[in-house]
Amino acid sequence: MDLAALLDPLGLACREAGEAIRAVRSRGFAVEHKGDLSPVTEADRAAEAIILAALARHAPGVPVVAEEEVAAGRIPALGESFFLVDPLDGTREFVRGGDDYTANIGLVVAGTPVLGLVLAPEQGRLWAGVVGGVAWVESHDGTRAPLAVRTPGERLTVVASKSHMNQATRDFLTTELPDAELVSVGSSLKFCLLAQGKADYYPRLSPTSEWDTAAGHAVLLAAGGQVDGPGGAPLGYGKPGFLNPGFAASAGWKGPKLAPYMPL
Structure with missing residues (x-):
């Protein structure tokens, strides 16, 4: 193909x-x-x-x-x-x-x-x-x-969900990225901002379905970025129920692991 x-x-x-x-x-x-x-x-x-x-x-x-x-x-x-x-x-x-x-x-x-x-x-x-x-x-x-991701500067721009911001995400941002600029954006546009070099990091600490993320994930990978699961390994697809537990999308910046902040 x-x-x-x-x-x-x-x-x-x-x-x-x-x-x-x-x-x-x-x-x-x-x-x-x-x-x-x-x-x-x-x-x-x-x-x-x-x-x-x-x-x-x-x-x-x-x-x-x-x-x-x-x-x-x-x-x-x-x-x-x-x-x-x-x-x-x-x-x-x-x-x-x-x-x-x-x-x-x-x-x-x-x-x-x-x-x-x-x-x-x-x-x-x-x-x-x-x-x-x-x-x-x-x-x-x-x-x-x-499209191409940018090299992160001294202050990171972090994108987060408009509709699905939860306490776990707030705790993660407050503890791990207190100086970052936060931008709230809906849908898969968050991946696109990273791919376009307009943001650096997108942590998601609540579940999503694989169809929510696959397209944006691919665009970001094609632009030079990465998407990792809660433990830091690349996020994979074809999981039971087509569910993502959480992930961190980035412009190549390896951030802190999400797992300690994920709800049980």
Whole structure:
């Protein structure tokens, strides 16, 4: 499979999904809740249908684990390679009228994300990368700029979740990084800020699903960054239930281990 050749058609699919999401927002929508009490809307489902159709055309035969498909009990048998799709990451932000939400496609090979696309519909920006290959951000007019992480300076810029800031994260930041500048951002945009050289570190001390992180993880790896689990080993994929216990994403900066601060 030529991974770099997938970026353009899948990028178009992300943009089409973004247009569908914005159309739903424009006409209004109802909010439902899944079994885990997380919100879901017509926009989530419309965007996912567009992305799944594109993957079937451009990467036939590769299993796809998509958030709303999983919620409906449809989980494919997995091989060494599989896609992870979050059609609307940051649904809570979307429901509240915020702009920090994204559409995400990630490809995992042998437990590692190797291709990622992250679209921010309200910004019109698409971040994309193939590990060991290209990494770029595309503006609404199609202009592309390369991505590369920056060398951390004396004062770190740390990004954290708008909707999922918890006491464990506050304790970690207060104890380990008291002098860091803190920026609150929603969804997978936090990975993109690191990949674009606008931030240095993103600690997550609460659970996420693998489809929340795979695309942004791949973009960050392609830009020269890294994502480690609570104990400091690289974060892997294909875990039971597709759940991440916690992680630290960085621009190559090896920070303190998260495990001592993780809730039991």
